Amino acid sequence: MPDGEGSQTLERGLAVLVELSRHPSGLTTAEVAAACGLHRSITHRLLVSLVRTGFAVRSGDRYAVGATVRAVAGVAPALREVAEPVLTALAQEIDATASLVEVRGGFAVTTVVAEPPTDGPRFSYRLGNRDPLDRGAGGLAALASGPPRDGEPDRVAEVRAAGVVTTHAELNPGAYGVAAPVRGWPVRAAVNVVTAAPAVAETAVEAIRRAVEEIGSP
Structure with a gap:
């Protein structure tokens, strides 16, 4: 040519x-x-x-x-790969640790972590961290990302309907958890934010909703 x-x-x-x-x-x-x-x-x-x-x-x-x-x-996208840049932007926006939580082996397992760029006291989750599914925002929202199942905690239906959940001191003293279900993927998952600041937790609600929309479905 x-x-x-x-x-x-x-x-x-x-x-x-x-x-x-x-x-x-x-x-x-x-x-x-x-x-x-x-x-x-x-x-x-x-x-x-x-x-x-x-x-x-x-x-x-x-x-x-x-x-x-x-x-x-011809390659299916990996949820963690899609979520990583979205979580990085989320952590920067609200100045708090953001993570992806997946249901694995009966636990809410942290599979992606994004830390905020500023220094200072904050709650941080390590990769592979395991939390209960029936307590804490991340586990509840991850369960809510899929259709109802027999025996699931009553709170999961509320999260599924609301699209977001905020908890306080359920897993860590003084910690607020805010999470939203990530729907449409083969694994049950949620975007999760943990902070000690009530104002940040309040701001995080809409920011997390937008993050979930950006991640979308495969």
Whole structure:
């Protein structure tokens, strides 16, 4: 094919997509522009188009590879991979630890953790942390992410209907837990935030709802 043929816009878009694929935690518009040698306004337009078509996903000011790429490749998206950049943005937004909780072996297991960028006292969850399913926001919301089951705690139906739950001091003294179910995935899961500040817990409710919407379903 002669050099003059082809689409420069398409080639630039593919270059942006390749760059995003190298950074699972996502990149800002400025970082993509610098890496691809493009003007920031051009990069912004390309990213908007990639998000609109599902080839990229936006979380806060960061962009990552979207589900359409995996669909084209015939690869199902992994929940943890999709959730990680969303949780990172959530932790930055509310200045509290955010995590993904999955139902594993009868426990609420922490499988992704995002810490806020600022220093200071806070509750932190380590990867692999296991909590009961019938207490604490994360476990209750994870159970609520799926259809009703015989013998599930009565509170789960309330969480399923409300779409979010806030608890206080159920697992850790003084800790507020705020969580929302992540629906539509093969595993029961929830986005969970833990904080000692009542004001942060209140702010986190709508922020978590938005995070769950961004994660979506496969």
